[in-house]
Amino acid sequence: MSPRPLPGPRLRRVLALVPWIADHPGAALAEIAGRFGVSEQELEHDLELLPLCGLPPYTPDRLIEVEIVDGHVWIRFAEYFDRPLRLSAEEGLALLAAGRALLAVPGSDEHGALATALEKLARALGVTEGLAVEVGEPPYLDALRRATDASERVEIDYYSFGRDATTTRQIDTRSVFHAFGHWYAAAYCHEAADERLFRLDRIRAVRPTGTSFEPPAREDAAHFGHAVYHPRAEDPRVTLELAPEAAWVVESYPSEEAEERPDGSWRAVLAVSERAWLERLLLQLGPAARVVAPAELQTVGTEAAARLVTRYLR
Amino acid sequence: MIDRLERLTNLVATLLDTRRPLMLEEIVELVPGYPDDKLAYRRQFERDKETLRGIGIPVRVEPLDSLGPEQGYRILPDEYYLPPLELTPDEQAALHVAVTAVRLEGGPAPAEALWKLGGREGEAANALAALPTVPALPAMFDAYRSRATVTFRHRGELRHLDPWGILFRRGHWYVVGHDHDRGDRRSFRVDRIEGEVETGPAHAFEPPARLEPGAVLGDEPWRYGDEDVVAARVAVDARQASPVVEQVGEDAVVERRDDGAIVVQLPVTNTAAFRSFVLGLLDAAEVVAPPELREEMRDWLEDLARSAP
Numbered sequence: 368m369s370p371r372p373l374p375g376p377r378l379r380r381v382l383a384l385v386p387w388i389a390d391h392p393g394a395a396l397a398e399i400a401g402r403f404g405v406s407e408q409e410l411e412h413d414l415e416l417l418p419l420c421g422l423p424p425y426t427p428d429r430l431i432e433v434e435i436v437d438g439h440v441w442i443r444f445a446e447y448f449d450r451p452l453r454l455s456a457e458e459g460l461a462l463l464a465a466g467r468a469l470l471a472v473p474g475s476d477e478h479g480a481l482a483t484a485l486e487k488l489a490r491a492l493g494v495t496e497g498l499a500v501e502v503g504e505p506p507y508l509d510a511l512r513r514a515t516d517a518s519e520r521v522e523i524d525y526y527s528f529g530r531d532a533t534t535t536r537q538i539d540t541r542s543v544f545h546a547f548g549h550w551y552a553a554a555y556c557h558e559a560a561d562e563r564l565f566r567l568d569r570i571r572a573v574r575p576t577g578t579s580f581e582p583p584a585r586e587d588a589a590h591f592g593h594a595v596y597h598p599r600a601e602d603p604r605v606t607l608e609l610a611p612e613a614a615w616v617v618e619s620y621p622s623e624e625a626e627e628r629p630d631g632s633w634r635a636v637l638a639v640s641e642r643a644w645l646e647r648l649l650l651q652l653g654p655a656a657r658v659v660a661p662a663e664l665q666t667v668g669t670e671a672a673a674r675l676v677t678r679y680l681r
Numbered sequence: 682m683i684d685r686l687e688r689l690t691n692l693v694a695t696l697l698d699t700r701r702p703l704m705l706e707e708i709v710e711l712v713p714g715y716p717d718d719k720l721a722y723r724r725q726f727e728r729d730k731e732t733l734r735g736i737g738i739p740v741r742v743e744p745l746d747s748l749g750p751e752q753g754y755r756i757l758p759d760e761y762y763l764p765p766l767e768l769t770p771d772e773q774a775a776l777h778v779a780v781t782a783v784r785l786e787g788g789p790a791p792a793e794a795l796w797k798l799g800g801r802e803g804e805a806a807n808a809l810a811a812l813p814t815v816p817a818l819p820a821m822f823d824a825y826r827s828r829a830t831v832t833f834r835h836r837g838e839l840r841h842l843d844p845w846g847i848l849f850r851r852g853h854w855y856v857v858g859h860d861h862d863r864g865d866r867r868s869f870r871v872d873r874i875e876g877e878v879e880t881g882p883a884h885a886f887e888p889p890a891r892l893e894p895g896a897v898l899g900d901e902p903w904r905y906g907d908e909d910v911v912a913a914r915v916a917v918d919a920r921q922a923s924p925v926v927e928q929v930g931e932d933a934v935v936e937r938r939d940d941g942a943i944v945v946q947l948p949v950t951n952t953a954a955f956r957s958f959v960l961g962l963l964d965a966a967e968v969v970a971p972p973e974l975r976e977e978m979r980d981w982l983e984d985l986a987r988s989a990p
Contacts, residue, residue, distance in 0.1 A: 374686045379736045381690060383796035402800030404792025420690040422698055423711040447697045450762040451797040455737035456823035460814075461794045462776060464849065465783035468810055481779060484772035491764045494826045497846030499894050502810060506927075526924070531963055533920070545810035548852020568924065643963060650960040653985055671963070672985035678967045679979035 380405070381413050385431075385448040393439045414440065422447070459492045467500040468545075473509055502545050505567035511552050514573075515540045518582040524571040529641025533571060534558070539580040543567070555580075602638040605645060606659040609633040613655040616648070634659070646671040688714035692729055693738060697761060702743045702753025730754070763797055774803030782806040787814040812849060815872040820880060821856050822847060827883040830861070834875040842867070843886040846894030857897040859886070868898045903947060903955035913949045914970040918942050921965040944969060956981065 384403060388394060400407045414433050421430035421444070432443040454462070466485040469475060476482070489495060507523075514521045521540070526533045538554035545551075550567035604623065609616055611631035616622075625635040639645045649656055649668030658665045691712045696703065705726060709715040715722040733740050739760040745751045768776075776798065780791040788794070795801055817833065824831045825844040832841050841861035848855045853870050860867035903913075917925045919941025926934060929945050936944035949955045956978060959966050968978045 374689055375732050375736045377686055378689050378693075378732070379793075380796060381686070382693070383800075387799050399800075402802070403796060404790070404801065416684065416687055416690070419684075419687050420694065422691075422694055425691075425713070447694050450765070452736075452738060452761060453763045454797055456819040456826075457789055458794050458797065459826070460819055460822045461785045461788040462780060462798075464785050464812055465779040465794075466776060468783040468812060468849070469779045472809065479775065480769070480771040481775035484768055484776050487766050487768060487772070488776075491766050492826050495892075497825060497888060497892055497894060498822070498848075499846065500812070500849040501851075501895065503851070531965075542807075544808065547811075547813070548850070568927070571923070646963065647961055650963075650982075650985065651957040653981055654988070669986050669988060672982045675960075675964060676979060676982035676986055678964075679975065679982065 377413070379452075381416070382448065383451050384410075384413060385417070385442060385445050386451045388440055389442045389445055389449060392441050396435070396438050396440060399440065411435075417442070417445075454492060459488075459494075462488060463492070463494070463498055464500055467498065468502055471500055471502045472545075473504050474512075503548075503550065503568070505550050505570070507570050507573045508543070508550055508567055510573045511540055511567065511570075512543050514575075515543055515552075518579050520576045520578040520580050522574045522576055523565070525565055526569040526571055527641070528566075528569060529644045531643040537576060538563070538565070541582075602640045603661070603664070604636050605639050605661070605664050606634065606636050608657040608659050609635060609652075610655040613652050616652070616656070639664070642667065650675070685714075688712060689729060689732060693733065693756065696740065696754060696756040697758060699755050702741070702745055702755045704745065704751065704753050708754065766798065768798060770802055773799055777801050777803055778806040782809040783812060784808065784810070785812050785814050813852070813854075815854060815874075817871050817874040817878050818847075818854055820878040821871055821874075824878065824880045825856070827880075828886055828888070829883050830881040830885045832879040832881070833877070835869050835873055837875075838862075840867075840869070842869070843888070845888035845892050845897065847871075848894035848898055850895070850898065855894070855898055857894045858888075866897050903949045903951050903958060908950045908952060911949045911952075911971065911974065913947050913955060913968065913974050914944055915947065915959055916942060916944050916967045916969050917962065918965040921962050925962070925966075949974075952977070 380403065384399070387402070388399060396407050396410060400410045403410070405413075414435065417431045417433045419430070423429070428444070431445045431448075432441075434441040434443075463485065466481055466488070470477065470481060470485070489498075511521070513519075518539075520537055522535060522537050524533055524535050536556050536558040538552070538556050540552045540554040542553045543550065544553070552565045552567060552570075554563060554565060555561070556563040607616070609632060611633075614627075614631065614633055616637075617625045617633050617635050620637050622635040622637050625633060627633050645664065645667050649658070650671055656668070658667065691714075692708070695708070695712055703711070705723065708726065709722045715725055730740050739756060741755055741757060741760075742752050743755065745753045773795075777791070777795060780794050784791070791805070792801055821831065821844060823829075825847055828843075830841060830843050832839065834840070839862075842856065843859040843861070844856050845858040846856070848857060848868075853872060855868050856871055857866065857868040859865075914935065922941060922943045925945060926943065929947060933945040933947060934943050935946045938944075947955065952974070955974075959968055959978065968975045
């Protein structure tokens with residue numbers, strides 16, 4: 368038997384299409400296909416099915432009537448499908464979370480169409496203010512979004528967490544986006560002469576330069592995850608032995624090799640772009656982590672601990 | 682041979698139109714496309730029922746009458762239909778912008794999320810934000826909106842919670858509510874829930890009026906814990922002072938020194954998270970009080986400094 372597409376997703380679409388078309392008699396096929404994100408062929412395929420559907424005993428007066436004339440559609444006798452199915456938890460969550468997140472972005476109109484749409488949606492879903500999305504408001508978000516829109520080069524003071532140092536650099540910001548709980552600016556850095564990602568909460572100052580740059584094509588959301596951290600080939604690798612309670616390290620950082628043992632402990636290989644990053648990780652994990660290799664990184668944790676402890680011995 | 686989609690569409694219409702629960706034998710008689718053999722049609726109907734439930738259609742199983750054990754099936758219109766939303770074209774367009782600008786990863790595609798609201802109106806937006814999703818989140822959201830008590834395993838313990846609200850903060854989803862086992866308000870990171878979320882009957886509780894999940898959660902990782910609260914003081918060097926103030930708030934600053942260093946006081950209920958926060962600041966921070974916490978930090982660092990590589 369040849370595999371057939373699952374009927375669930377297509378049924379969902381049909382049950383959403385019918386009420387809309389019934390409510391908009393004579394709508395154009397092209398418009399409907401555009402609204403529902405399907406091709407016109409798929410749409411016609413869905414519509415062909417409907418005249419065979421209805422209620423027992425399936426006499427002509429009990430079947431759904433579909434009429435297509437010159438690329439326009441009419442649906443009649445489908446009263447039981449005159450309203451769509453209620454929203455699923457996934458759909459309700461996706462809509463509300465997206466809407467609330469966008470409203471939380473500084474500069475959004477708190478009383479505009481999105482706000483009133485979300486109120487109606489929340490009422491229909493039976494939820495009130497109990498679903499909240501916080502995206503944070505780093506001080507220079509607005510300045511950088513404006514510089515991006517206007518393609519203006521800016522100078523920033525940036526605290527590099529990995530190196531534990533602040534530097535000044537000129538950047539051409541290509542996009543500003545929120546991912547993994549932080550705001551990032553994807554920019555061409557003139558100091559590094561390369562593309563870099565900057566975390567907005569680590570930018571200490573933004574100054575105009577009076578210069579503009581050629582705007583490139585926009586980033587896509589699908590690439591955010593990869594863009595945020597991708598180890599460079601030249602970054603040193605560290606092999607860590609992790610106790611079961613430190614398994615979160617494997618989930619939180621891209622590991623190039625990770626192997627779980629029967630007792631729940633892990634051996635993982637991570638890229639280390641900066642020494643301070645590894646110091647933090649080892650200080651925080653304490654006895655739950657051990658550097659297996661390379662030899663020159665085996666003392667990073669103990670040395671950092673010995674340095675920090677002096678503040679507690681005074 | 683009747684197409685499966687056709688049979689499913691007829692099945693939905695029939696179960697929605699009926700005034701009383703229908704027996705399986707009636708259903709296979711009324712809806713064309715089921716096999717004749719009893720075992721075969723029973724199996725086929727079970728599969729169909731699961732498909733319908735899988736896309737969120739509430740197929741009910743009810744006793745046919747109060748006397749016998751026989752069961753029937755139907756879909757209650759009140760449970761099926763989306764209440765009229767009366768969205769204006771502007772509002773539909775705003776939702777289209779929202780689902781294209783902010784993507785819930787692993788959730789429905791933007792066009793699909795809008796299907797039941799009349800599809801895409803107006804223009805899509807450039808991507809602005811990506812929110813993660815975790816397996817337990819839809820079930821938790823459903824329990825929250827239907828006000829059902831949930832049971833789940835979290836860090837090896839079974840918890841019973843009335844979910845009052847759901848909050849996304851600093852890259853993580855949290856559920857806040859009344860914890861039956863602790864008899865108090867608690868919050869849980871949804872991605873740390875192990876296995877399935879079991880949902881009890883709807884309308885089991887009433888959340889507090891004008892609830893702000895953010896206020897229940899508290900603001901900082903060192904407050905997400907069960908320990909007795911300790912007022913911890915941390916000295917922070919000048920170069921990290923301003924980002925720390927931004928994170929913990931101006932109210933937490935109890936001292937400003939001439940060299941630009943500050944001392945902040947934090948209510949700690951999770952010592953491990955507090956230690957990670959202080960160590961994350963590397964050489965720029967030091968626990969100054971209370972003595973027990975300072976000693977704990979010193980011991981932690983001394984043990985680590987002494988450990989053999």
